[in-house]
Amino acid sequence: MLALRLTRAARLAVQLRRLLVAVASAGTGFLLLCALGHALTHPEAPGASALRLAWCAAPLAATVYLAVAVARTDPGTRPRPGLSAIGLGPGRLMAVSATTTALSAALGSVAALLVFLQLRGDLTGAPADGAMTEALALGQRLPAPAVVTLLTLVPAAASAAVALNLRPRAPRPAPSAGSRRYGRFGAYGWGAARETFGTYGRYGARLAPASSASASASASASASASASASASASAQLADGRAAGAAPVGGGGTLLTQASDTPPPATADGTPATPDAVPDPTATPRPHTTTLPWGIAVLTAGLAVETYAGDTATPSTTPSAAVLAGWALTALGLALAGPGLTHLCGRLLQAVRPGALRLLAGRVLMEESHRIGRPLGVVCSVASAAYAAAALYDADGPDFGPLSTLGALVVAGCAVATLLTAAVEAKQDRTDTTDALLRLGAPPATLRAAAAVRAGALLALFGPLTLIVAQLASLPLAR
Numbered sequence: 001m002l003a004l005r006l007t008r009a010a011r012l013a014v015q016l017r018r019l020l021v022a023v024a025s026a027g028t029g030f031l032l033l034c035a036l037g038h039a040l041t042h043p044e045a046p047g048a049s050a051l052r053l054a055w056c057a058a059p060l061a062a063t064v065y066l067a068v069a070v071a072r073t074d075p076g077t078r079p080r081p082g083l084s085a086i087g088l089g090p091g092r093l094m095a096v097s098a099t100t101t102a103l104s105a106a107l108g109s110v111a112a113l114l115v116f117l118q119l120r121g122d123l124t125g126a127p128a129d130g131a132m133t134e135a136l137a138l139g140q141r142l143p144a145p146a147v148v149t150l151l152t153l154v155p156a157a158a159s160a161a162v163a164l165n166l167r168p169r170a171p172r173p174a175p176s177a178g179s180r181r182y183g184r185f186g187a188y189g190w191g192a193a194r195e196t197f198g199t200y201g202r203y204g205a206r207l208a209p210a211s212s213a214s215a216s217a218s219a220s221a222s223a224s225a226s227a228s229a230s231a232s233a234s235a236q237l238a239d240g241r242a243a244g245a246a247p248v249g250g251g252g253t254l255l256t257q258a259s260d261t262p263p264p265a266t267a268d269g270t271p272a273t274p275d276a277v278p279d280p281t282a283t284p285r286p287h288t289t290t291l292p293w294g295i296a297v298l299t300a301g302l303a304v305e306t307y308a309g310d311t312a313t314p315s316t317t318p319s320a321a322v323l324a325g326w327a328l329t330a331l332g333l334a335l336a337g338p339g340l341t342h343l344c345g346r347l348l349q350a351v352r353p354g355a356l357r358l359l360a361g362r363v364l365m366e367e368s369h370r371i372g373r374p375l376g377v378v379c380s381v382a383s384a385a386y387a388a389a390a391l392y393d394a395d396g397p398d399f400g401p402l403s404t405l406g407a408l409v410v411a412g413c414a415v416a417t418l419l420t421a422a423v424e425a426k427q428d429r430t431d432t433t434d435a436l437l438r439l440g441a442p443p444a445t446l447r448a449a450a451a452v453r454a455g456a457l458l459a460l461f462g463p464l465t466l467i468v469a470q471l472a473s474l475p476l477a478r
Helices: 002-008 012-041 046-055 057-072 090-120 144-151 153-165 209-243 291-311 320-348 355-366 368-391 401-428 430-438 443-476
Strands: none
Touching: 012 046, 012 057, 012 090, 012 144, 012 153, 012 401, 046 057, 046 320, 057 090, 057 153, 057 320, 057 401, 090 144, 090 153, 144 153, 291 320, 291 443, 320 355, 320 368, 320 443, 355 368, 355 443, 368 401, 368 443, 401 430, 430 443
């Protein structure tokens, strides 16, 4: 009920994005039903029917990817202050978002079933004729369990993917490489700074007697060492003052008046100590670690497509090896997309950048993890379209209506996901944009920075798409 109320109260842009999910789900569900109809019409060829069903995995994956992107940009299911007090915590909002996605996908599945029954003539009594008659199973009864299973596949996969991506995550700091430092009682993880004397609930009071004995021995040794170090430091301080020079510490460092001030407190409220090591996981690392893996998977996909092109015949449907090669190519470009976007942002800031290039490059580096993967997916879809145009030429098989529908679903979902990711990135940097406007930055500069970002991405991913498309189409065009 809450999901329905949030769906009704959403804005027009949110409703349009949910409508896109429903349309994509309808197209995917219709393709799944056509695969079932082909299996009923040709029971003597289970391999061809299984191949048609396997090719439905591409629009299914594109639909699920679009559903996740739409759920991430839904403002009605974002955590807000005070919602946990009325039972709407992050977990409940995640469940609401998954339910909303399932409702949108289920609406598309119902529309696909109605269209399929209409073309079969079960609703009006006038079946359709043409190239799709063999996929409609005319004159045969549809098995209800198979229809229900295929139609619930898209809503179940989309809602499960949304719940997996939007699940509440507790920040877990990475364990330090050094020795473990005991923090206050109830503290989470590994302490980044040592606690002061008198902290409530210290773990040191609960150690074994042997450990306490060793700890006392080490404490006495450290006390004697610190006493000797302080004595030598005071001696050097007296010598330095007598000589009229600056005070020198025990390690040869200069002691100034500012060093006597206590260190500032850390973010969690504990006082920082001079020997406290900063946590390297405090600042997020750039998403460039998947770039080598993406290049490796892309190379493997091109190799599989080359093997599939050597064994394929031009008069049949593309084999499962071609599907596997295209899937690996898409996965490789999706993995390499964030790293390439981050690299594009760095190149924009090279060679004495001005304010415009610096702003555009910084924004690209910050948004590389958000728009990099959709860019890689769009690049893979464009290269696959070029390869399909090379495969379905004048001498090859006809590009039928089902193939056209599948291509439109995949391409539309890829482009819609990229636009949705761009909307999400714009929503996340709203505070930064408002701060720049308050500081006096002209709006024309922000628009020019957006144009520079778009041009840089097009200059990088455009030639990459052409190269991958040419390499993928060479073995298929022979």
